[in-house]
Amino acid sequence: MREKKFKMALASISILAVILLTACPQTGRKSQAADHETGSLIYERRCAYCHGSRGEMVAGPRSLQESSMTLDEIHRIVVQGEGTMPGFGEELTDEELEAVSYFVLEFQD
Numbered sequence: 454m455r456e457k458k459f460k461m462a463l464a465s466i467s468i469l470a471v472i473l474l475t476a477c478p479q480t481g482r483k484s485q486a487a488d489h490e491t492g493s494l495i496y497e498r499r500c501a502y503c504h505g506s507r508g509e510m511v512a513g514p515r516s517l518q519e520s521s522m523t524l525d526e527i528h529r530i531v532v533q534g535e536g537t538m539p540g541f542g543e544e545l546t547d548e549e550l551e552a553v554s555y556f557v558l559e560f561q562d
C-alpha cells in the first residue's frame with residue numbers, strides 16, 4: 454500500500470518535470486519569445502494604424518515589407534522618427550524599442 458503511494462508520487466513528479474522542461478527548454482529561447490510578444494504588442498498599439506497589421510501599408514516611400522533597412526536603421530527611425538512618423542524614444546523603454554524594431558525587421562520579404 455505504502456509502496457503504491459510512493460510510486461504514484463514518483464510518477465506525478467516525473468510528469469511534472471517533463472511538463473516543466475518542455476515549457477521552458479532554454480532561457481535564451483524563452484526570452485526571445487518574450488521579446489517577440491512585447492514587440493508584437495507594441496506594434497499593434499503604436500505602429501499598426503499607420504503601417505498595417507503585417508507592415509503591408511505604404512507609409513511614406515514604402516511599406517515595412519518592402520523595406521530593406523537593417524536592425525540598426527530601424528531602431529534609429531523608431532527612436533527619432535522621420536518625416537511624419539513620430540519618434541518613440543521618449544515613450545518606450547530600451548527593451549521595448551529593441552523588441553519592436555526586431556519585430557518589424559521580421560516583416561521584410
Ligand code: HEC
Pocket residue numbers: 495496499500501502503504512513514515516517519520521522527530531535536537538539541553554557
Ligand atoms: C503616424 C503614422 C506612423 C506611426 C504611428 C508609425 N510610423 Fe513608421 N513610418 C511612417 C511614415 C510616414 C514613414 C515614412 C517616413 C519617411 O521616410 O518620410 C515611416 C517609416 C518607417 C520605417 C522606415 C521604413 C523604410 O524602409 O523606409 C520604419 C522601420 C518604421 N516606420 C517603423 C515604425 C514602427 C516600428 C512604429 C511603431 C513603434 C512606427 N513606424 C509608427 C508613419 C508612421
